[in-house]
Amino acid sequence: MQKKIHYTYEMATTNTATKSSNIQPDWKTILEAHDRIRPRIHQTPVLTSRSIDELAGAQLFFKCENLQKTGSFKIRGATNAIFSLSEEEAQRGVVTHSSGNHAAAVACAAGWRGIRASIVMPRNAPKVKCRAVEWYGGKITFCEPNVTSRAETAARILAATGGVLVHPYDDDRIIAGQSTAAKELMEEVTGLDAVLSPVSGGGLLSGTCLAAKGTSADVRVFGCEPQQADDAYRSLTSGTLQSLESSDTIADGLRASLAPRTFAILRQCVDGILLVSEGEILATMQLVWERMKMVIEPSSAVALAPLLRKSGLAEMGFAEGSNPRLGIILSGGNVELKW
Amino acid sequence: MQKKIHYTYEMATTNTATKSSNIQPDWKTILEAHDRIRPRIHQTPVLTSRSIDELAGAQLFFKCENLQKTGSFKIRGATNAIFSLSEEEAQRGVVTHSSGNHAAAVACAAGWRGIRASIVMPRNAPKVKCRAVEWYGGKITFCEPNVTSRAETAARILAATGGVLVHPYDDDRIIAGQSTAAKELMEEVTGLDAVLSPVSGGGLLSGTCLAAKGTSADVRVFGCEPQQADDAYRSLTSGTLQSLESSDTIADGLRASLAPRTFAILRQCVDGILLVSEGEILATMQLVWERMKMVIEPSSAVALAPLLRKSGLAEMGFAEGSNPRLGIILSGGNVELKW
Numbered sequence: 001m002q003k004k005i006h007y008t009y010e011m012a013t014t015n016t017a018t019k020s021s022n023i024q025p026d027w028k029t030i031l032e033a034h035d036r037i038r039p040r041i042h043q044t045p046v047l048t049s050r051s052i053d054e055l056a057g058a059q060l061f062f063k064c065e066n067l068q069k070t071g072s073f074k075i076r077g078a079t080n081a082i083f084s085l086s087e088e089e090a091q092r093g094v095v096t097h098s099s100g101n102h103a104a105a106v107a108c109a110a111g112w113r114g115i116r117a118s119i120v121m122p123r124n125a126p127k128v129k130c131r132a133v134e135w136y137g138g139k140i141t142f143c144e145p146n147v148t149s150r151a152e153t154a155a156r157i158l159a160a161t162g163g164v165l166v167h168p169y170d171d172d173r174i175i176a177g178q179s180t181a182a183k184e185l186m187e188e189v190t191g192l193d194a195v196l197s198p199v200s201g202g203g204l205l206s207g208t209c210l211a212a213k214g215t216s217a218d219v220r221v222f223g224c225e226p227q228q229a230d231d232a233y234r235s236l237t238s239g240t241l242q243s244l245e246s247s248d249t250i251a252d253g254l255r256a257s258l259a260p261r262t263f264a265i266l267r268q269c270v271d272g273i274l275l276v277s278e279g280e281i282l283a284t285m286q287l288v289w290e291r292m293k294m295v296i297e298p299s300s301a302v303a304l305a306p307l308l309r310k311s312g313l314a315e316m317g318f319a320e321g322s323n324p325r326l327g328i329i330l331s332g333g334n335v336e337l338k339w
Numbered sequence: 340m341q342k343k344i345h346y347t348y349e350m351a352t353t354n355t356a357t358k359s360s361n362i363q364p365d366w367k368t369i370l371e372a373h374d375r376i377r378p379r380i381h382q383t384p385v386l387t388s389r390s391i392d393e394l395a396g397a398q399l400f401f402k403c404e405n406l407q408k409t410g411s412f413k414i415r416g417a418t419n420a421i422f423s424l425s426e427e428e429a430q431r432g433v434v435t436h437s438s439g440n441h442a443a444a445v446a447c448a449a450g451w452r453g454i455r456a457s458i459v460m461p462r463n464a465p466k467v468k469c470r471a472v473e474w475y476g477g478k479i480t481f482c483e484p485n486v487t488s489r490a491e492t493a494a495r496i497l498a499a500t501g502g503v504l505v506h507p508y509d510d511d512r513i514i515a516g517q518s519t520a521a522k523e524l525m526e527e528v529t530g531l532d533a534v535l536s537p538v539s540g541g542g543l544l545s546g547t548c549l550a551a552k553g554t555s556a557d558v559r560v561f562g563c564e565p566q567q568a569d570d571a572y573r574s575l576t577s578g579t580l581q582s583l584e585s586s587d588t589i590a591d592g593l594r595a596s597l598a599p600r601t602f603a604i605l606r607q608c609v610d611g612i613l614l615v616s617e618g619e620i621l622a623t624m625q626l627v628w629e630r631m632k633m634v635i636e637p638s639s640a641v642a643l644a645p646l647l648r649k650s651g652l653a654e655m656g657f658a659e660g661s662n663p664r665l666g667i668i669l670s671g672g673n674v675e676l677k678w
Contacts, residue, residue, distance in 0.1 A: 295629075
């Protein structure tokens, strides 16, 4: 049974330039976030590949957040959140829960600010991710690998330390920070017809919508999601927030579910969700490694994968042969290598 | 039995700026080569990694020929050779033998010039390499996987077509072309104390010596070689050209031996050969993939590997804590991915 792979959101409010709308975080907040984090992060390069362009039938512009500090875009939101704290808040330290790139990003940004970062990680988190958190100076507390234990452990640390929670995506400061990747892309590459980003909890995709549509009234934004972790697709088609039972998609960065805040933004702004299979993710990751000589993690591959199938352009409403200009957010490059 | 891993060449003629010496190819030839190929190749980026710098105790500048057209530096020499041909020569087509990056480079450059490229490849060459040659329009003739069959097959094609042989390294046009990688590096990064390059047939290392020492009288140049393919080390220590019995080093680009032409240049110019183990090659390759998010092939890792062992700087004559500025030629990124 082939699942419908393309979700087209009702276009009523879509393509409203969000700069003038009342959505939060607003344009001023995004500009402030960018000014705040610009001295601390990389303006990552935008790369192209003639041979992948030929396969996709499009002009692709890859925003390389795999080359970002800590190896993913997550440092943008974490830096914005942590450097937004008042001196009094900062002194109490920050707390977060994550088994992945957000954990390393919070540890790194907290280190820059010189404050304590307490990270709740599941006992079965990949060793390489734990080492990264420790390398950046984060203090790990392990929990059982389930939502209840994670929430209880984080709550206990918050109570004990009086620290500030830095949620991975249900937070305007995080969303504003993540938006700066697409903002830089839009500023560097003019005339983009659409931007594609992976979606998990929705922080990156929400930010991408706000930045892209705040920059150009004509650009469309698509979220890309594993079929095996399709809560955003289901939430947006049903109109009610759907949760995700545990997922074992290879795209380990995309196993979270939308939060109320990101769901609300995406309902207003996103033009569609494109689902991809596990096989497509793997083949796309291999293609980028081989052709672009860049290490990307599976979550990054999700944002390119729809373009490599025959129906890809049509699913986004582009005519065959129209050769659109498309931005792709390569979200990260942290993958455990074994050979 | 631990083999001595560092060879220091008698310094009598070393560090003579080659610009004023009588070595061929001379500086004028190198400048002409660079002018000839510049419009057709990438000026590849020079990247840095703070975390690898810390491991090496040095300031490292990576010249990323893995991001070069065809995925390796080989396109530099091939383009120079093929665009040096007279119109009459070009019309007869070019012939070469290679199971690797030189084959793809010759096919690609011949395509740019619009002439025929006949490539002799061993029957057991990796399929991915054969596909690359065909993708660039090269015409493959398979031979048995031994030197005799390769030479006979190439001679037969040369006789039949009247084509021009483009040798992978025993050719001044090739050496001049390969030299441009180090020339670009020296022009972009001032004050380098040394440059490290892998060595196989010696085209890249010879060119690196000529370009580096032609640019700066103070820079030293080291070749890096697998212990399992140590003919350059043995040739330079013994003073007579040594051949290499078949090698199965994982650095598949470094299984060739020096030719008389490259041996003569290296005897005059290179400051030392550093040998590395197979384990060092693998660990270094993994480090670059993980930290720099770049796909490099094993041959590229060979040029960084010596710096990651405790004795690395001392082997090159640098004091502990001197934090030298070192250029590393990452020669290519073509590796077969399987997962």
